[in-house]
Amino acid sequence: MKEDLLQCQQRIAPYIHNTPVMSSQLIEKLVGSKLYFKCENFQRMGAFKMRGAVNAIMQLTDEQKCRGVVTHSSGNFAQALALAAQSLGVKAYIVMPNTVANVKRNAVLGYDGQILECAPTLEARERMAKEVVLKYGATFIHPSNNRHVILGQGTAALELLQAHPDLDYIFAPVGGGGLLAGTALAAHYFGTNCPVVAGEPLEADDAYRSFHSGEIKANKTTDTVADGLRTELGDLNFPIIQKHVSRIIRVKENEIICAMRLIWERMKIIVEPSSAVALAALIKERENFEAKKIGIILSGGNVDLDNLPFF
Incomplete structure (x- = not known):
């Protein structure tokens, strides 16, 4: 798996950005730790998901590429797969x-x-995706429960650790689990005693309940401003999370919004609510992480400007 991550990084490098790592003295003072923000909001199409989408398509055969790819998504992975496919000449x-x-x-x-377009239910989305596979012979690529997608997402943390190999912790948000699983693999193989901690909305806490019960749980609610984290874990990424993730910290809606606003105001960068969840988790339990070097994955910056949570 270590070599797989390195090969993936090399493979997708021409099609993605090695995003900057930023800091904020004010936020560091607030939490009492040295912070390294991996800014995937500056990634192509505005989120980390470009990494996994490119890698998944590049692993297809020429025949599969000729028939195209399909996914179901209402957010960032829809944009990521479309741009990745466009970049690689695939439908x-x-x-x-x-x-x-x-x-x-x-x-x-x-x-x-x-x-x-389909009805706004998971069943309708899955059914239509299957129809596309049957009609066009396209290859289905899951937004988060796909080995090549997971490896691609892990390259964000890999880059962070290559720049700062002495991190004590990495924080990342968790929704479908692709980013968290990839981050955990990168930290395991390239970090030095570097546990991974996830942040998750309390209003969509399936990963927290799955993590503690040992079996995948469904969301009971998805009423969270962090719309990118309303999805659920899969059978490929969950075992990785079980094995390599240290903790999952749940945060309330006001904590997410406050963290998002803090990033906007103090770092002068645009992040979406899902990105702020990792920082919100750290702020919530900052006394447990004082005087540490902490990497934080800012997962994306695709914001609906007509629907900001703090205006």
């Missing part, structure tokens, strides 16, 4: 709910993705 079919915000829809269209 992308994107199943999206008919309630999706225009800003997300237009972004997919801007990357030449072919949108197929």
